[in-house]
Amino acid sequence: MKISLFIPCFIDACYPQVGISMAQVLERLGHQVEYPEDFTCCGQPAFNSGYWDEARAVAEKVLAMYRSAEIIVGVSGSCGAMMTTFYKELFHGTPLEAEANAHAAKCWEFSDFLVTKLGVTDVGAKFPAKVTFHDGCHGLRELGLKKQPRALLAKVKGLELIEMGAAESCCGFGGTFAVKFPMISTAMGEVKCDSALKTNADYIVSCDASCLMHIQGLADRQKKPLRTMHLAEVLAKQ
């Protein structure tokens, strides 16, 4: 299968290893991977801030960039939801509505693609560690990611998954919310960290690097012994 990668801006700039891991896993499974190098951002920061015209200006370029793609696989639940659920809303009633719908139909989040589309749960990964899983809100509630990442983790050799009480609670990131209302965002992050710490897991794993960025940033500041790792990185370990 020829797969076009969708690497969100902050993964490109801050967490390249997450994107590299996804590419490696897909290639290991025998797929041909390509990447539109001019891709920058899906437009979500503008969309979530109410600047829909600006978001549309960025999203139009994205639609054009992936026009010829057969299948698009992205490594973020949140940006994935933007490209599927919210592009449809953003282009509703515009000349690009049909294209946005067609684009959405081609988009997959990484774990969903492996489990639902390819029917693969064992990617040959090995990672001897205790982990707990954080359900990123957009992945969980916009894309329905719940069983998929867990099915993949269950097949990682040596890995033990310990569920935390507040797995489905928001970590408090929420994009610009984190800087517009830092006090609420931080309190939500503290609740998340406390819940994760109770599991005594070595790592918090998630499908969303943006949540992990928030959790790690808070844990580091408060000197909490928490380490985060994206699901793609776990699956790339051998």
Added chain:
Amino acid sequence: MSTVAQTFKETARRLTRDLRHRELIQNALGKYYVGRDEKKARFQNWQEARQAAAEIKWDAVNHLDKYLEEFVSKLEARGTKVFWASTGQQACDYIVEVAKKRNVRSIVKSKAMTGEEIHLAQALEKSGVEVVETDLGEYIVQLREEPPYHIVFPAMHLTRHEISDLFTKKLGTAPTDNPEELTMIARRTLRKKYCAADMGISGANFAVAETGMISLTTNEGNGRLSTSLPKVHVAVIGIEKVLPTLDDLALFLPMLATAGAAQAVSCYNTFIGGPRQDGESDGPEEFHVVLLDNGRTRLLADAEQRDTLHCIRCGACLNVCPIYKNIGGHTYGTTYMGPIGSVLTPHLRGLKEWKHLSFASSLCGACTEACPVKIDLHHHLLQNRRNAIRCASPWWEKLIFKGFVTLMNHPAFYRLGVKLGWFGQKFHWLVKGTRLDPMYAWTQSREAPPLALHTFKDYWRRKKS
């Protein structure tokens, strides 16, 4: 920034740091989650029940004209006086007038969010009438002279010690930490009030068009006493409360109890279809129904957010909202708090002043998932944000997003920006966490993510070559 937005931020800052408050709310809701899931499991299929409820409400809300007329004609046929109030002021004026006409001196009030919405108790007290809340939680917050903390659990922010202290101070009773004794203190005080009251005020959980009845749900029986003992009963009802048929309650009563209070069904469900009829031995001599618009028809005209009128005020969205759980109910400064309040308040009180509530959300969607009538709450917050920006946006923010488009639509600029950022972050420590830090809003409580020397784009280029 509006004054209410400023107050919101200041109160939120204080309460999010209050670990005792956080624990109190978490503990209170912890028990709710367990009970709610247990009761949800008693439905054959909770998701299908939600869908059915949403469809019934859709029908009711999209045919309000028909169902309201049916409801009113049935009510009037049995001697109920119906008043259509466009605004809260009109509703208050009407009720104050009724009280004057009937020489009312004291009123017992069953819990009604519409009453809170139009500040009914204050209007009546101003006209010289005593108003006593009879729901235990409402009675407690009334004694504290503060608004309810939650749509369903008005005093959830208080411990039994605080309630005991309050009763000692206001009612002169002996201190006790026993919840049953505290309830008995309130009951003894309230019984006297019921017997002396000239008027009872209630809301309605549902208004049944088919039979012309209001349906009233309580767990303390205070609704029945408030509406049947006094000689006049006034019910203040939002126009969206209408349901087409009596059968619909077979779904809505257990659903309200489950989502709202983690119960299979509430203790007291009362149907009221009119004042005392000839030959009947009890019930009020007069029954007034005040149908309240107060901004609801504006929402009805908004096809995108019309489903907000499906709301049955169960409070389930508050109970799962991580924002509500961290800032509490009073911080919102609104009648309706939590996610439903953040969606609804800009429609009822104006977007300009209340838009901050739609931005004060991580858009996690827990509210939408919990809503028994499937209101698309967190997407409505997004739409409110869009509408707010269309009305007015700060020049500096507009500039930022214009810059964002330029940066993202020119990959060369983007690459350069990332490289400059990588270089710039080497000097970040000089200002990190201070007011000079351009990332202060983040770094005041969190470490900033480091930009990578080699980006994914660099990796891809190397891989290709």
